[in-house]
Amino acid sequence: MAFKFLNLWSTDIGIDLGTANSLIHVRGKGIVVNEPSIIALDEETDKVVAIGNEAREMLGRTHRDIITIRPLKDGVIADFEATEIMMRELIRKANINRMLIGKIVVDVPSGITEVEKRAVRDSAERAGAREVHLVAEAMAAAIGVGLDIGQPVGNMIVDIGGGTSEIAVISLNGIVHHSSIRVGGDEMNLAIMQYFKKNYNLLIGEKTAEHIKCTIGSATPLAEEIRTEVKGRDLVDGIPKTIEVSSVEIREALEEAIGTIIDAVKVALERTPPELASDILDRGIVLTGGGALLKNLDERMREDTSLPIHVAEDPLTCVVRGCGKILEDFERYEKVLLKHRRM
Structure with a gap:
């Protein structure tokens, strides 16, 4: 009886615990937290000095008494204690009472x-959960996009996150083929x-590199190439320096990472x-994750695979929206959750 009473008042949450960003979806409310996975x-x-966006602003700018951790x-x-603290703080940011988490x-x-x-x-349980369920990232992305995963039809999802790129072929509520490569936004x-470092003897920070990738990075030539100024530290004389670079150079820098992702997609197709391959030929490949926002990545993938490529609407939130949909209709999606094996 007490358990049923708790269930009535409990809050169910979906978490996309990403290498680059962490998002929280509360059942009945939607996405309430979307912050970088960084803690100071x-x-x-x-x-805890700062978390999420505040901690990201501190990257590369802290003194010796403050450390920023991803x-x-x-x-x-990679860091169990820091993950537990970060999860607990993000839940607090979402104004969720830890005692009422279901x-x-x-x-x-x-x-x-x-x-x-x-x-x-363990991290989720220590953050206050009574029940913890895991779901494959690509499966959550497919549900979040709105694909009908229960039909006997092949759907291919490519989820390009910060730390990994997940490639999966899904049919009948299950993953027929999957591959996970440790190449992504990072x-x-x-x-x-x-x-x-190699071409200009210039040392730049990770935050600067990400800004360059988002503003002028691309997978194929742009209709009008972009130039931008980059500030860093000269490795020869050690003083700050500004140089100008073009989107052509950044495309060259990104070529190997992009090529690795496309090669993994080709292997998955092989x-x-x-029968499922013929479905993918008709329906195409769906791109999700932050990496899907790289300029012209869909065009490059279309050229290399000769398949229709669709970038999901709001690709950054597809996975957490999928976690949210699982909570909204738990009985329907329970079969897609990963089975818990006792160790």
């Missing part, structure tokens, strides 16, 4: 190990940083059963 801590006291790397938990649905990459799954479950940022 006082090194002496371990107290608790997730390549789509999985179910939490969290997405995870398809290539995740049982140990890594356990770490996600790898693109790193490629830009290395490009400046391994897809012929």
Whole structure:
């Protein structure tokens, strides 16, 4: 009886615990938190100084007593304690009473190990969840986009996140083929940083690299190429320096990461059963995740695969919207959740 009473007043939440951004969806309310997955801590006291956007502003600008941590790397938990703190603080930001949390649905990459799954479950439980359910990231993205995953029809999803790119062929509420490569937005940022180091002897920060990627990065030539000024530290004489670069150079820097993602998509297509492959030929590939926002990526993928490519509406939130839909109609989607294996 007490359990039923708790269920009546409990808050069910969906969490997209991403390498770059973390989002929270509250059942009945929608997306209430969308913040970078960064936390700033006082090194002496371990107290939280800032989280999300505030912590991101501190990247590369802190003194020795404050450290900024990105608790997730390549789509999985790299720092367990920091992840737990971040999850707890994000839930607090969403104005959710931890004592009233019921179910939490969290997405995870398809290539995740049982140990890594356990770490996600433990973090969610310590954040206050009574029930923790995991769902494959690509499956959550497909549900969030609105694909009818229950039909005997092939759907291909490519979810390009910060740490990983998830590629999956989905039919009859299950994943027929999946691959997870540890190449995403972070790898693109790193490629830009290395490009400046190698070609201009200029050291730039991760935040600057991401800004360059978002503003002038592209996968194919632009109708009108863009130029922008970049500030960094000269590695030869150690003083601050400004240079001007074009979108052509940034495209060159991103080529390897983009090529790796497209090659993985081609391999997935080769391994897809012929009947489902013919469905994908008709229906095309759906791009989700922040990486889908890279200029002309859909055009480049269309050229390389000769398939229709569709960028999802608001690709950044597809996964957490999928987690939210699972909570809204739990009985219908329960079969798509990952089974919990005791270790």
